[in-house]
Amino acid sequence: MPPSTPAVLWFRRDLRLADNPALVEAAADGPVLPLFVLDPALWEPAGASRRAYLGASLRALDASLRERGTRLTVVRGDPARLVALATRAVGATRVHVAADFNPYGSRRDAAVERALAEDGVALVRTGSPYAVAPGRVTNTSGDPYRVFTPFQRAWAEHGWRGPIEAPDDVAWLALEEDTTEIPDPAPPDGLTLPEAGEAAARRRWAEFLDRVGDYAEDRDRPATEGTSRMSAHLKWGEIHPRTMLADLARLRTGGAATYRKELAWREFYADVLHARPETAREYLRPEFARMQYDEPGAQLDAWRRGRTGFPVVDAGMRQLLATGWMHNRVRMITASFLVKDLHLEWRHGARHFLHWLVDGDLASNQHGWQWTAGCGTDAAPYFRVFNPTAQGRRFDPQGEYVRRWVPELADPDVVVDPHDPSPGERRAAGYPDPIVDHAAARREALDRWERIGP
Numbered sequence: 489m490p491p492s493t494p495a496v497l498w499f500r501r502d503l504r505l506a507d508n509p510a511l512v513e514a515a516a517d518g519p520v521l522p523l524f525v526l527d528p529a530l531w532e533p534a535g536a537s538r539r540a541y542l543g544a545s546l547r548a549l550d551a552s553l554r555e556r557g558t559r560l561t562v563v564r565g566d567p568a569r570l571v572a573l574a575t576r577a578v579g580a581t582r583v584h585v586a587a588d589f590n591p592y593g594s595r596r597d598a599a600v601e602r603a604l605a606e607d608g609v610a611l612v613r614t615g616s617p618y619a620v621a622p623g624r625v626t627n628t629s630g631d632p633y634r635v636f637t638p639f640q641r642a643w644a645e646h647g648w649r650g651p652i653e654a655p656d657d658v659a660w661l662a663l664e665e666d667t668t669e670i671p672d673p674a675p676p677d678g679l680t681l682p683e684a685g686e687a688a689a690r691r692r693w694a695e696f697l698d699r700v701g702d703y704a705e706d707r708d709r710p711a712t713e714g715t716s717r718m719s720a721h722l723k724w725g726e727i728h729p730r731t732m733l734a735d736l737a738r739l740r741t742g743g744a745a746t747y748r749k750e751l752a753w754r755e756f757y758a759d760v761l762h763a764r765p766e767t768a769r770e771y772l773r774p775e776f777a778r779m780q781y782d783e784p785g786a787q788l789d790a791w792r793r794g795r796t797g798f799p800v801v802d803a804g805m806r807q808l809l810a811t812g813w814m815h816n817r818v819r820m821i822t823a824s825f826l827v828k829d830l831h832l833e834w835r836h837g838a839r840h841f842l843h844w845l846v847d848g849d850l851a852s853n854q855h856g857w858q859w860t861a862g863c864g865t866d867a868a869p870y871f872r873v874f875n876p877t878a879q880g881r882r883f884d885p886q887g888e889y890v891r892r893w894v895p896e897l898a899d900p901d902v903v904v905d906p907h908d909p910s911p912g913e914r915r916a917a918g919y920p921d922p923i924v925d926h927a928a929a930r931r932e933a934l935d936r937w938e939r940i941g942p
C-alpha cells in the first residue's frame with residue numbers, strides 16, 4: 489500500500505477516536521474520510537430512546553472531529569450503495585471498519601464487501617467491539633463454549649492487546665454532496681437520557697473507578713448507584729472494553745475482579761450469538777419451543793406499563809420507561825415474572841426491552857432473557873422460580889427503590905410495607921391488586937415445564 493492513498497473509516501458501533509485500531513489502520517493509508525451511514529434497517533426498529541442516544545453520540549463524535557478541523561460525513565440509505573459512493577468520491581482503495589459479529593451486521597458487511605470489490609476496493613476489518621472477538625475462544629475440541637464459567641476462564645487466558653491512543657497526525661477528509669444532517673430526534677416523552685459520547689464515557693468510567701472497590705457488595709442493590717452505568721457507552725463503542733480492562737488490571741480489589749467478570753458476560757453472549765445466530769429469535773434449548781405458553785394480552789400490557797400489582801416488577805418496568813435503563817437485578821426479576829408468572833414467551837418481553845433500552849444490545853438482551861427464562865446458556869434451573877415479593881424485600885430491604893419508581897407507594901403513612909401493600913392500602917393508594925396469584929402461577933409454570941419432558 490503506497491503512502492497517502494485516501495481511506496474511508498466507516499463508524500458503526502465504535503463511536504470514538506481513542507483506542508480505535510481501525511482508525512490507526514486507516515490513518516496509515518493516508519487522508520481519512522470519517523463516515524457514518526444511517527441505515528434504515530437499523531434506525532427504524534431502534535426505538536425512540538436508542539435513536540435519541542445515537543443522535544447525541546454522533547453529535548459528540550462530530551464535535552471531536554471538528555476540534556480536529558473536519559466533521560463526520562453522514563449519509564442515509566443502503567450501506568452497500570452509499571459506502572461505495574463515498575469511497576469513489578474520495579478515491580479510496582480501502583474501507584476500514586471494526587468487525588461486526590451480529591447477524592444483521594455480518595450480512596450487511598458481506599454485501600458492502602461485494603459492492604466495494606466491484607470497484608477493486610477492500611473492506612478491512614480491524615478489531616471488534618470486544619476484548620476478544622467472538623469465535624476466538626473455543627474449548628479443546630475447537631467448539632464454542634455454552635457455559636459461562638469455562639468460557640470466562642479461557643477468555644482471560646486468551647488475553648487481549650493493550651489500549652492505543654488516537655493518532656494525532658491524521659489528515660482528514662469530508663464530503664459535501666449527498667450528505668445529511670446528524671438527526672436530533674427527541675427522546676420519548678418524559679425520558680431523560682444519559683450524556684452520550686466518548687468524553688462522557690471517559691468521565692463516567694473515571695468516576696466509577698473511584699467506587700469499583702464497593703462494586704461486589706453494591707451491584708445487587710437497585711436503590712443504590714452501585715453499578716457503573718457503562719452499558720450504553722459500551723453498546724455504542726464510545727469506550728472500548730479493553731481500555732476498561734487495562735484500568736481494572738491495575739487494581740487489586742474484589743470489586744475490580746467482579747466487574748471484569750461482568751464484562752466477560754457481555755463477551756460470552758456475543759460469542760454465543762455468533763456461534764448460534766438463530767438464537768436471536770429461537771430457543772437456545774429447542775425443547776422449550778414445545779412448552780405451552782399463553783397468548784399475549786392484557787397481562788402483557790400491565791407488565792409493560794408497570795401495573796402488575798407486584799411492586800418491584802412495576803418499579804423496574806417504570807424505571808425502564810422513564811430512563812431507558814433498568815438495574816440488572818430487576819431485569820432478571822421482571823423477565824422471570826413475564827415467563828414464569830405470566831407464562832408468556834421470552835420473546836415478547838425481549839422485544840419490549842429492546843424497544844426501550846438505551847443500551848439495548850441483541851446478544852446481551854436476547855441471551856439475558858433466555859438465561860432468565862431457563863431456555864438459554866448455563867441457565868438457572870427452570871424450577872427455581874423467583875418470588876417477586878421476596879426478591880424485592882431481599883434486594884431493596886428499605887423499599888427505597890420501589891417507593892422511588894412507584895409513587896403511589898411512596899407515602900409511609902398510606903403504605904407501611906411497600907413490597908406487600910394490603911388490599912386496603914392498595915385501594916387507598918390507587919395501586920392495582922396483583923394480576924396473578926404467584927403461588928398458583930409458579931405451580932402452573934412447573935407443570936408446563938414437566939410436560940415438555942427431558
Ligand SMILES: Cc1cc2nc3c(=O)[nH]c(=O)nc-3n(C[C@H](O)[C@H](O)[C@H](O)COP(=O)(O)OP(=O)(O)OC[C@H]3O[C@@H](n4cnc5c(N)ncnc54)[C@H](O)[C@@H]3O)c2cc1C
Pocket residue numbers: 707715716717718719720722723750751753754755757814815816817819820823841845847848849850852853854856857860
Ligand atoms: C433480561 C435481561 C436483559 C438484558 N439486556 C441487556 C441489553 O440489552 N444490553 C446490555 O448491555 N445488557 C443487558 N443486560 C445485562 C445487564 O443487565 C446490563 O448490562 C446492566 O444492567 C447494565 O448496567 P451497568 O452498565 O450499570 O452494569 P454493570 O453492573 O456496571 O456492568 C458493567 C458492564 O458489564 C456488562 N454486563 C454486566 N452484566 C451483564 C450481563 N448479565 N450480560 C451481559 N453483559 C453484562 C455490561 O456491558 C455492563 O455495562 C440484560 C440482562 C437481563 C437479565
